[in-house]
Amino acid sequence: MTLKTFITSSNEETEKIGYELGPLIPKGATLSFFGELGAGKTTLIMGIASFVTGIEKDKVNRPTFTYLNIYNGKETLYHFDLYR
DSSP: OOOOOOOOSSHHHHHHHHHHHGGGSOTTOOOOOOOOTTSSHHHHHHHHHHHHHOOOGGGSOOOSSOSEEEEESSSEEEEEOOOO
């Protein structure tokens, strides 16, 4: 497997990469993201969720006080935030 590195300089670029990665994610896959607070994990997930569910990216919430957000659309996406 070849690993690819993405470097972004804005939230918009990070969301766009998430949206472009969306079609590459197999249905039913489980993804884990690791990084420091503020690293851009949720921003990337906003793009992925927008592609996978078909909902607008501004409808994807940042899970500040919740452990789970569920997004229903053309597919369902479960976004767990287990940072705590």
